[in-house]
Amino acid sequence: MTLSKLLVASLLASLLLLHLVDANDQPVIDCNGACSARCRLSSRPRLCQRACGTCCRRCNCVPPGTAGNQEVCPCYASLTTRGGKRKCP
Secondary structure, eight states: OHHHHHHHHHHHHHHHHHHHHHHTOOOOOOHHHHHHHHTTTOSSHHHHHHHHHHHHHHHSOOOSSSSOOGGGOHHHHHOBOTTSSBOOO
16 A cells, blocks of 8 residues: 555656656747847847847847837846846847
8 A cells, every 4th residue: 555655656746847847948939030030120230139149048038020029028128238228129
């Protein structure tokens, strides 16, 4: 009886652990493609691409459109430079 309880408990613990590990795997987005779309109208496309790429790699998110919409990606919107300005385009 104790062996079956131990087996059931270890099975449940294994399933829980497997579920927790699987839950943290978020799909990685294509930062180059997302930043190309984000920076396509920028007056300084290389600077925009570099800043956007850094933000995308840190946050795994790029807001839609060429400007604004930063509420979609709170992490992206919260990154700032040393001077307190927004880092991400």
